[in-house]
Amino acid sequence: MQRAVAELVPVLPLLTDLGTRFAAAGHELALVGGPVRDAFLGRTPPDLDFTTSASPDETEAILREWGTATWDMGRDFGTIGARRREGGTETVVEVTTYRADAYDGVTRKPVVAFGDSLEEDLVRRDFTINAMALRLPSLEFVDPHGGLGDLRDRVLRTPSTPEVSFGDDPLRMMRAVRFVAQLGFVPAPEVLAALREMAGSLEIVSAERIRDELVKLILANHPRAGLELLTESGLAAYVLPELPALQLEVDEHHRHKDVYVHSLIVLEQAIDLEGPADGPEESVPGPDLWLRLAALLHDIGKPATRRFEGGGGVSFHHHEVVGAKLTAKRLRALRFDKDTVKAVARLVELHLRFHGYGDGQWTDSAVRRYVTDAGPLLQRLHRLTRADCTTRNARKAQRLSRTYDELEARIEKLLAEEELAAVRPELDGNEIAEVLGIAPGPALGRAYKFLLSVRLDDGPIGKEAAADRLRTWWAEQEESTS
Known part of the structure; x- marks a missing residue:
């Protein structure tokens, strides 16, 4: 905990300030998810995610007093954003009301229901390592699902059963693969079994959301482990089917x-x-x-x-x-x-x-x-x-x-x-038109391509030589069509 707090030292004044403001208004506020995970991994969080008992309207009122600008990140989903400028420093935060989402299993659009407690909010998150929180301003550590132990053991587990978690949002299966590549974790046996069993449900997720997760996977420090899980689990059949198809082919040099x-x-x-x-x-x-x-x-x-x-x-x-x-x-x-x-x-x-x-x-x-x-x-x-x-x-x-x-x-x-x-032809379009006495059109385009091939084949030969080659080529074109 001391090491994690040390990673948060640069933002502790912000955490304390916001936590105090929400508490004074009678609301809870917690730092949650990735920032908490990254702090325990010894990394200063690049982004800060907050969750609160306050409604979106109540959150907006508090952030309006704190910052220089606020905006609606998705009021229906409970998220309000705010910006604060002090001197040459700009701070941006996003605060989301406790959630208790459910998905209809068809459209992938969450049916939003605001929750009543931090614990209820944490159970709906994708993995236990992202279901840890720090209550503010007290910095009380909240870990109802053993995320810290899984972080230590480098294991991916879900707060609820994997079937429920992935059923709520199948894109979480792609996130599992991505975390394997980014963090070097391995899926727990029950998570791997659910990936294999539910891979087909990825079909109801939009191509754009899948692409974004695939990009994060490819850009990870060690994408191979994630790609192997993508293939082994059967997810690749719905994302990148060309990849597992390569397993059927013997390399022509028999090197592998x-x-x-x-x-x-x-x-x-x-x-x-x-x-x-x-x-x-x-x-x-x-x-x-x-x-x-x-x-x-x-x-x-x-x-x-x-x-x-x-x-x-x-x-x-x-x-x-x-x-x-x-x-x-x-x-x-x-x-x-x-x-x-x-x-x-x-x-x-x-x-x-x-x-x-x-x-x-x-x-x-x-x-x-x-x-x-x-x-x-x-x-x-x-x-x-x-x-x-x-x-x-x-x-x-x-x-x-x-x-x-x-x-x-x-x-x-x-x-x-x-x-x-x-590289360009040694005569431009105007010069070609003047040499051949032609107007812009398909013939001029063909002449340009011819001189480009001359430039590539012979290198620089000078404008006069290029003009001579052009005239010879043009005469041959006229003869072939006469």
Whole structure:
């Protein structure tokens, strides 16, 4: 308790002030949930959640006197927000009236009923580690469901039975998986059994809510444990069915038990290649959602492209192309934004490109195309490609690493010499129109693409040479249509 309070020292004046104000008005106030859990874990809570016996109107009246602004976070759900500015410091709080929710099991919208006690509020929370509270201003510790013991034992349990808890809100099953990844906890046997039994009820939860939990899972410090639970419990079948499907496929190099294990290892290795959170953009500061999703999904095209070859071999031709399409489809279904869908699918599509490099036989033209095809995703592609090497053959791994070192060196040299990051034809649209004597339209677009290919194949050749090549190409186009 002393260590937990020590973590709360920076906010103790706030806790004491608010607790005293609510008590003076005849109401209870408690710090509850994640902030209490984090304090016992030795972490200063990033957010503060309060619960109270006061009604939303009573809470608003107290917070109006305390802060410089208040707002309705969801009055029907009992939550009022407030802001207080002192000097250069701004403090934001949210206070929710004791709840005794029930869900109708169909729409996932809670039927709100305000509770009468802190204990009644705590029993409706998702896990025992989040069902601990500190009464304010006394700092009395309230733990009716043994959350502190479960925190010590790193076990996930529910205040009520798991069936009741998950039945109230099936998204709590995704939260269980996320806490495994974030906190390194393991589900209690009865929780794991309920996850398996009730996985199908996740179908009634909106894609947006599932996506948000999946993102938190992917961005956790150790997402592999959470993803393994997601698969083992059967939840993945309703969230990311492409993941368990990989267990059926043998990696073509026979390096791993299955492609599923390989994909999890690639994810871990990609995380290791992320830059520090405050690093420059080119270091791909972690946690990076696009890189991690691409690492996890890079081989999901293999089940659809598996072919058994003569001699017992297995091939997955064009699985990167199929995988890119499947990636885009799944991310759209989960309501990811367009930029994320496009970027992750593109990384999946390009993840095998390096393997055509061989022992360095690529021309400068091929290197230029590698860079321009990757565009702003180049640094992520570097890390994804390196992470995809999971061979246990140390000599082979070293050779692949040296070869990619050489490719990166060539890329840096060409980037410095030719500004490939912003490669353009050496004639702009107006100049092309003037050389050919044509107006803007489809023909001008084709001419632009032709000069871009010249730039990629031959590098900078100068405006006059580019104009000559353009005229020759244009004459050939006219001959072919005459």
